[in-house]
Amino acid sequence: MQPEDLQNLDEATAAPFVPPSERVPFWGYVDLLQLTVLTFLVMFAASAVAYFYPKLILVIQLAAYVLIYFCFLAVFKMKYDRDVFNSLGWRQTRSSLLAAGLGGVLLAFGLAAVASLIHTPKVKTPFDDLVNNPLSFALLSLIAVFFAPLSEEMFFRGFCQPLLSRTLGAVLGVLVTALLFGSLHGSEYQWAWQYVAAITTVGIALGVVRAKTDSIVPGTVMHGCFNAVSVVGLLAAKYITHK
Numbered sequence: 001m002q003p004e005d006l007q008n009l010d011e012a013t014a015a016p017f018v019p020p021s022e023r024v025p026f027w028g029y030v031d032l033l034q035l036t037v038l039t040f041l042v043m044f045a046a047s048a049v050a051y052f053y054p055k056l057i058l059v060i061q062l063a064a065y066v067l068i069y070f071c072f073l074a075v076f077k078m079k080y081d082r083d084v085f086n087s088l089g090w091r092q093t094r095s096s097l098l099a100a101g102l103g104g105v106l107l108a109f110g111l112a113a114v115a116s117l118i119h120t121p122k123v124k125t126p127f128d129d130l131v132n133n134p135l136s137f138a139l140l141s142l143i144a145v146f147f148a149p150l151s152e153e154m155f156f157r158g159f160c161q162p163l164l165s166r167t168l169g170a171v172l173g174v175l176v177t178a179l180l181f182g183s184l185h186g187s188e189y190q191w192a193w194q195y196v197a198a199i200t201t202v203g204i205a206l207g208v209v210r211a212k213t214d215s216i217v218p219g220t221v222m223h224g225c226f227n228a229v230s231v232v233g234l235l236a237a238k239y240i241t242h243k
Contacts, residue, residue: 025162026082031075032163038071039155058130058139065143065151072154088158093215100209100218104225107205111198112233120194131235144231149223156181156203157210157219170211178203202226 046064050057072084080087130136156177165173182200189195206219213219 023166025087025166026080027075027087027159027163029163031079032160035071035075035155035159038074039068042067042071058136058143062139062143062147065147068151068155072159084154088154089162089210089214089216090154090158091215091217093213093217095209095213095215095218097218097221100222101225103205103209104222104227105229107202107222108226108229108233111201115194115198118194120198121192123189123192123195125188128234137235141228141231144227145224149220149227152181153206153210153216153220153223157206158216161207161210165211174204174207174211178207181206 042064046060050060053060069084072088076082076084076087127140130140160180161173161177163173164176167173168176178200181203182196182198185199186196202223206223209219209222210216
């Protein structure tokens with residue numbers, strides 16, 4: 001056998017080169033720690049400013065959401081040279097956005113019915129008085145329906161859930177993320193367990209949608225419609241009270 005025949009044989013029998021697959025998601029727990037610290041600092045600063053300027057609470061909250069996006073930008077763009085929205089799952093999906101919105105509305109009414117059955121206490125929130133002023137109510141609605149759902153879905157279902165699911169599995173990834181999501185909102189409702197349980201349930205529903213669709217778009221729509229029902233309910237409660 002000639003040397004060139006041996007070379008041809010080696011090339012024919014050699015295993016084809018397969019490039020190593022990228023881990024999904026590509027970020028890790030160090031990035032989670034960094035973004036958590038940055039987000040905490042932003043929210044702490046926003047709370048401190050709101051304490052001294054309570055009338056500007058909505059403007060401050062809106063600014064905080066924008067700053068949180070820049071925190072993501074700092075980690076994703078500067079460290080990985082990746083697009084923030086695309087990396088976090090802001091992508092097209094075959095799922096119906098109309099169905100997602102309807103799901104958010106039905107979830108809101110369903111949880112309201114359960115809350116009534118378990119005698120959930122009435123808790124004053126920082127946003128109750130903002131209904132009295134048309135301008136503040138309009139800004140509250142904008143934040144609740146658009147900016148808050150987008151920011152929260154980016155952080156929880158876009159960033160945390162895929163990382164936790166990679167480590168713990170899909171089911172625990174959804175559950176742990178939902179618990180974190182419910183706990184984050186606990187202070188708004190004076191840590192009443194009924195509210196924390198309700199918001200955690202919402203987080204589970206949003207997490208399942210994220211896992212099924214591999215996108216945060218349907219969950220963001222669902223989240224926004226859920227919040228829209230809450231905003232309308234807040235306005236209705238004020239109207240009934242002052243009638």
